[in-house]
Amino acid sequence: MAQNDLHHTCSFCKRNIKITNQYDLPIFDPQTGFAICKNCIKEIYQLISDNEEESAKVVRQKFINDLDAVLDKNKPHIIKNYLDEYIVNQDHAKKILSVAVYNHYKRMKCMDNGDNVEIEKSNVIMLGPSGCGKTALLSHLAKLLDIPFAVTDASSLTEAGFVGADVEVAVRNLYYAADKNIEKTEHGIIYLDEFDKIARKSGENNSITADPGHEGVQQALLKMLEGSVVEFTARGQRKHPEAPTTKVDTTNILFIVGGAFVGIDKLIEKRLKKDDSAIGFGAQVQNKNKEPKYDELIRKVTPEDLMKFGIIPEIIGRLPIICTLETLDENALLRILTEPKNAPVKQYEKLMSVDNVELDFTEEALRAVARKAIARKTGARSLKGILEDAMLDLMYELPKSKLHRKVVINADCIEKNEQPKIEILPDSSVEEKDNFAG
Ligand SMILES: Nc1ncnc2c1ncn2[C@@H]1O[C@H](COP(=O)(O)OP(=O)(O)OP(=O)(O)O)[C@@H](O)[C@H]1O
């Protein structure tokens, strides 16, 4: 037949190709006659693949070579010291995270040595009340690390098919944090924040309401936790069958998840009561009514409680390290206001100094701020807002003048919304001070 006799010359290798179907000459431009044959394409493909493999090897080797330096720089106590600069208290959580990160690096090194001992991944689950520093801890940790680290809000994830982001987004975020380097992505750390929000709604703690695929989200996350190849499209690209995808193996990615797990203390209390009455011991827990009970209960959290809360057991099994954070008391909040590198009080002092104002908070004022925050039950989260309320008028009025002034914020300013007294200092004192200092 005429069709079988169709021939065309490959523009590249110049061979005359007999065309039996479209794959014999996959590239063909009918207008110019430019064509590339199957053989050439195969060869080019092989060349490109070899090259990519080779450069991946080079990247990997460099990464492994750098690992010793990375290990040196990321010893647990060094990580913790860094976190101490920003986060008050939560020593236990800081230690757990520091060790988890350091072990993650060590694991990479051991794997590369081809040791027979396989070090298992130790994913972490963090529980603690709202505003106690979970998200803050992890975001500071992210800044320190030498490996890609990405935070994804689990509450935004939905099962494929529901409105919202698919779980692959977590890996995609890591991929972008790794500057689109797959090798690095596969050794990174993913933090899933607000993890409690994907609890099954039929968990004992929740009333049965619409469940936008939370169980499905957990199943999908489970696959990621177990280690699987996750496929995702580029950012901003809609998912459709022809969209180019990136594949990342999650086997060696460390997962840290965290959330407030509101109400889990009640589940723990219930369990403890049951245990107690079953064994016949007195009610240990009730006796300590004076203490903030929440912290005591949460420290006793078990996988069973998490299950009751609505997390599927397979996921809990993949999160072997349970880490609880403490409620911040008045003293802790006071320190948060003044001590961290980015403490709100330091920030306001700096801001006001630009307008030639010396700002002072009395300790009583700061305690009043802390007490207000405690009353709002949102931990350290509301400190900023309370201060902002007290400072707004000042920040509006003070820049009207250039005079050297001193403002003292006392407890009444916080508790009764009184305006602080503005004292005008002799203009020379700034220069004098500078002179003396110099
Ligand atoms: N221990 C802490 N030390 C210093 N600052 C803290 C601490 N805890 C909280 N903060 C401050 O309070 C703000 C809120 O804390 P964060 O977002 O970490 O709370 P969270 O534990 O994640 O709460 P939620 O469960 O509601 O998400 C942070 O921006 C941080 O500045």
Ligand SMILES: [Mg+2]
């Ligand atoms: Mg948070």
Ligand SMILES: [Zn+2]
């Ligand atoms: Zn050819």
